[in-house]
Amino acid sequence: MPFPASWRRLAPCLLFVGLAACSSPPMRAADGQDPRFQPASASDMLVQTSWDLARWTQPGGGLRPVPHPSSTTRPITVAFIHEQGSPRMMGFAGCNQFNAPYTIANGLLIVRSEPVSTRMACAPQAMALERDFLASLTRITASSVDNTNNPQRMTWKLSTGDTLDFGRRVDPVAGGQRGPSKLVYVNSERVPCSAGAGRAMCYQVRDSASQPWQFWYGEITGFNFQPGVRYRLRVVEVHDPNPPADASSVRWVLDAVIEQEVVSR
Known part of the structure; x- marks a missing residue:
């Protein structure tokens, strides 16, 4: 069946629109979201x-x-x-x-x-x-x-x-040389340890759940430790150029609390 003259005049326009639509790159979703x-x-x-x-x-x-x-x-x-x-x-x-x-x-x-x-x-x-x-x-x-x-x-x-x-908030890393970030586990209690000329209370830390606990003699800036809670932290290692006497030149700055778990005593 022949098309009306008006349709024949519109055919080139419709063809152009169709080709333009087909030539557009497909949208890809990230995390279920429209990329736009x-x-x-x-x-x-x-x-x-x-x-x-x-x-x-x-x-x-x-x-x-x-x-x-x-x-x-x-x-x-x-x-x-x-x-x-x-x-x-x-x-x-x-x-x-x-x-x-x-x-x-x-x-x-x-x-x-x-x-x-x-x-x-x-x-x-x-x-x-x-x-x-x-x-x-x-x-x-x-x-x-x-x-x-x-x-x-x-x-x-x-x-x-x-x-x-x-x-x-003020960047807590200011005043030291920022190093790489790392993930660490922190045990649910601090324990007595030898630090410099005296005794101190140290964190117990480890890099993975399969390792034994080790003392951490430095501080963890910005960390609000609660006894009875075991943590996994992301920290930034900072080297202080002029640490206090008998203090470590390395400290950790809290970046994020990744996990925390109440431990039964």
Whole structure:
């Protein structure tokens, strides 16, 4: 059956559109995501930064109490890294360590799935704050920083009407020569050991679960050790050019708590 004249006039256009569609490269998914949703690393102004939760403003202007850094309290923290090209956020939620995949789209921080956390129990008030903080990660409707080139303040707006403000943490590696990172196990108790001219309490560490425990005479900067808990840490080895007298010239700086397990006594 002959085609109408109008169709014959449109045929070259339809052929061009069809060829263009066929010539487009197929989309490849990474981690189940449309690749158009994956940002370039250059657009992620948060990568390699870490933050303390400084203020939690509730709808109506009231402030919710949050822990602040001191000798007895540990703040809620968030850090952003890229692991093998995949953006991941991690930190301390008040009782437990957490991590979750994230992306930056048009400047908006998007947490792509529910966070995964360890399962330590603590005081009911702290547990309630942690529960609400972890829930907030997937409720971010707007996010901003004060300076995209060197951010020092970060703000999240939530669908609940809450506002969370964060302050940039100081790089704990400053002041020493940074070495490679490594994974280590830390036993659930510190034990007496000989250090220099006197006695000290040392960590028990090992590189793998099959090795015997060995003393670690140095410090682990940023590590909040709790007796009765066995840890697996990712640490950065730092060489101090001018260590204190009778102190090791090598110390570890905590990068992330990978695992933690309560050990029965």
